[in-house]
Amino acid sequence: MLSRLRHRLLAVASAAGLTGALLSFGAAPPADAAVPATIPLKITNNSARGDAVHIYNLGTSLTTGQQGWADENGTFHAWPAGGNPPTPAPDASIPGPAAGQTKTIRIPKLSGRIYFSYGQKLDFRLTTGGLVQPAVQNPSDPNRNILFNWSEYTLNDGGLWLNSTQVDMFSAPYTVGVQRADGGVTSAGQLKAGGYRGVFDALRAQPGWGGLIQTRPDGTVLRALAPLYGVETGALPASVMDDYINRVWQKYASTTLTVTPFGDRPDTKYFGRVSGNVMNFTNTSGAVVTSFQKPDASSVFGCHRLLDAPNDQVRGPISRTLCAGFNRSTLLSNPNQPDPSAANFYRDPVTNHYARIIHERMADGKAYAFAFDDVGNHESLVHDGNPAEARLTLAPLD
Structure with a gap:
């Protein structure tokens, strides 16, 4: 393994x-x-x-x-x-x-x-x-x-x-x-x-x-x-990240999360909004390209399960960006991800303290x-x- x-x-x-x-x-x-x-x-x-x-x-x-x-x-x-x-x-x-x-x-x-x-x-x-x-x-x-x-x-x-x-x-x-x-x-x-x-x-x-x-x-x-x-x-309790995850889901029910996953392709952007318990990502044409159920701590810490990242050109790069944002607790402070500045990482009390x-x-x-x-x-x-x-x-x- x-x-x-x-x-x-x-x-x-x-x-x-x-x-x-x-x-x-x-x-x-x-x-x-x-x-x-x-x-x-x-x-x-x-x-x-x-x-x-x-x-x-x-x-x-x-x-x-x-x-x-x-x-x-x-x-x-x-x-x-x-x-x-x-x-x-x-x-x-x-x-x-x-x-x-x-x-x-x-x-x-x-x-x-x-x-x-x-x-x-x-x-x-x-x-x-x-x-x-x-x-x-x-x-x-x-x-x-x-x-x-x-x-x-x-x-x-x-x-x-x-x-x-x-x-x-x-x-x-x-x-x-x-x-x-x-x-x-x-x-x-x-x-x-x-x-x-x-x-x-x-x-x-x-x-x-x-x-x-x-x-x-x-x-x-x-x-x-x-x-x-x-x-x-x-x-660690299974609920250790719940508060932050819930706040992220609440914020992006009324705000758009913009993900620009490719450093060499700044025009490739995806836009996330929460509807119900699901964050849907659309491309610049407005078509839904992938969706994520609200993750739990295991999914966040492991970057797997509900944040699975296949080796593709759409879901994988978006999931990688979400995973980094959750672990570094930058998703609430910056609606444009990934956040490039390490000075902004781990600032929320609920974060990956390890x-x-x-x-x-x-x-x-x-x-x-x-x-x-x-x-x-x-x-x-x-x-x-x-x-x-x-x-x-x-x-x-x-």
Whole structure:
């Protein structure tokens, strides 16, 4: 099972993106450049932790379409058939660098995840449908008490897209980077000094949101679940966004919401008005092009269900914009969406406080705190059409 962000990265990297925020994903490499079958990934351990690090490179081969894993030389191995109940997956772990050390491996053309865990290997299983990813919102998940995290990437003929993600959880910190052919380096995902502990402190201080934090039985903080899983597990009430959602629906019963989803197509606009419990969107000709039932917190936090975003040119881009507006609480303050200014985000008392808290503690303000956090280019992502080297740097837990 792949995360919502992973599905999106693969679709965007292969289909040139849906909105202006994602147009760069489809940028072609220079005419004289050719992305090789594998590129180096330099992993630097600045965590200052003494426990062993285990690395995994898992995903879907863009050459064969198979699910599997890559070893440290970048050789792809397809998963064997799984079972029901799930059977143990082959050990795909790669020994990571010790504290203060660097290790370089090679990554092939995959759309996948680079996992890292501290002190203990992750437990992966295979079902008849493929790999079972860790799901630590489930108390019985075998990885529940392991400190781990992952980055998501796509490497294809168009280049490398590599992100720092908190779509599913906020945990062991890291930064990502890409070295360009000219030697320059672009990086993303760096927390401010004290930002890691600061996220947990701020969640505890926000009434009702501290339940997202998961700890080991000994009290060691492991992670904070994203609010979608907070709603699913009862750590957040299902009604947590109702007040804001109701106010939005009330406002746009008598006001028009204008959505301009494509940054490079400012003349493509859709107009939303609420009638009954439904927000109908029309195009410039006045024809209804898509409609949305009033969403709930799960739909807002997950950018799914009642805010589903298919990979098309109409409903998907509108839904992405709505999802970003709900999570950032900009739909009431600005009837023209998406709102471009981060200064306007998370200002309402009813908002995605998890996303607010993470963004406030990122050095550049950018993060992937919900699935469509890239609307307006507020995501923690690096991309290059002709990458010389990818980078993953494990950061201290302070």
